[in-house]
Amino acid sequence: MTDDSEGLQTRHLVLSYGRRRVIEDVSLSVEPGRLTIILGPNGCGKSTLLRALAGQIRPDAGAVLLAGRPLRHIGARALARRVGFLPQAPLAPEGITVSALVRLGRHPHRGPLSAWSAADRAACDRALAATGMSGLSAAPLDALSGGQRQRAWIAMSLAQETPTLLLDEPTTYLDLAHQIDVLETLHAMTRQGRTVLAVLHDLQLAARYADRLILLHEGRLKAEGTPAEVLTAARVEDVFGLPVRLLDDPETGRPLPIPRRRA
């Protein structure tokens, strides 16, 4: 495994679709071995930033660095062994089973002719177990509920066993218990030394589970740091246009944003 302890960074990153600027001059570091959560309103550029961190779109200016090297200098397969990426609402071919989907996660670790190995099988089994999908592995993806489908996709990303994992809204569609399960899984991964960066919409869960938060607003980095540093009532109101009160989370002692009723 390559030493990715320097982690992912962006330097003065500018991203756009055609002529439309979406990310403006964002410089940040994703702290290795930690769970970082990106927050921000709809359309502020979270998915776009994540795509660039995964090497899926080219910067207009600035750079994305992995362990100090620009992503564009890293080969596609080599990158896929170091950084996993799960997009928001991905599509799968009709009729594919959960286990076939999860096995695809092993692709970057296999040569074109290499056989399915015991290590591949073990990685898939671990991924299915971690997402509670072992019992559904033979089911076709089309026949699952939205939440089960989401967990199957997460299992695919886990099977990729990359030191860094980027997930775009991995908990949408999940009921509260499964949201907590996913976040616990991601948190546990970071305690084994892996780096996880996820986009989330739930401020309360983000505050509870994240080691670090990244707050985006209209394509710019608004704040970066621990939940206590990032989540102030004024900033949340400014970014989301929603007045909140901050309580102390009795579970964690961290800030717990509670939306106020609109007057």
Added chain:
Amino acid sequence: MKHLLTGLACLGAALFLATALGEQPIPPRAVMAALLHPSEAPGQHVFIIHTLRLPRALLAALVGAALGVGGTITQAVMRNPLAEPGLLGINGGAALAALAIMLWLPGTSARLVPAAALLGALAAATAIYALSWRGGIGPQRVILIGLGCGALMGAVTSFLSAFGEVTAVQRAMLWLSGSFTGSGWRAVLGMALTLVPLLALTWILARVLDLLAMDEAVARGLGLRVQAARAAMVAIGALLCGASVAAAGPVGFIGLMAPHLARRITGPTHAALIPAAALAGALLLLLADVAGQNVIAPNAIPAGIMAALMGAPFFAWLMWKGRHDG
């Protein structure tokens, strides 16, 4: 594995049927005799089976297999289960080039027609790919441009045949309907030598097809260079279908039907789907050719027309199923 053996057994049975049936039916026992001990069997049977029916049946099976795999590739790359190799411009380009050769160079050897067809197919596929290019190709755009180019090439083909010299047009029409009449061992050998390496290559790249059929961002995230992989797979598909069209003329629907039937048995994973689609294509086209020779004997319906006759209701069924599966 079990399905594969069943499929091979069915194909064997169909090949046997194809050698027994025809204008002059030969009883099964005599077919066996002519196949196993040709030196002792009646010369007429040996001639009918070894020179006429067996190469024809084998060619139909090989062409069907190539179209089945070409269709599987097309559907994976276009991420659309209704896509078929015709969208790559194969049939339209081949038909146009073959017709032009037959009308304008009537004296040339018939051996030039397959070469022209292959070139026409590859040229059309390249043109469609190039026209769809915008810093990469998107499946939707290829489908739209493929439909447009197909219609255009069809119109030019009709125009040419409407004003061409009558006997040459008649000869061209037989070729355009996709027929195995008069296929010999040379064509079988050529098709086998094309099919086997391409089939093996496709099977080795089965996981690339699995990824191409997925969400593009996911495929890229798993380390696939999507554009390069698409171009390579389209090239393999175009060669497979181009070789088919050169051997038998344009045959539609097999490239659509075979992957569908195969997928119902194996599911969408390509390592299993590719051999199954090859077998399904071989069986379908072979049966279409046998049926075409026998339903209104002594007249024969070209295999391409039989395939279309089977394919049209199949397509309707797909649409109906699509509507009712939600």
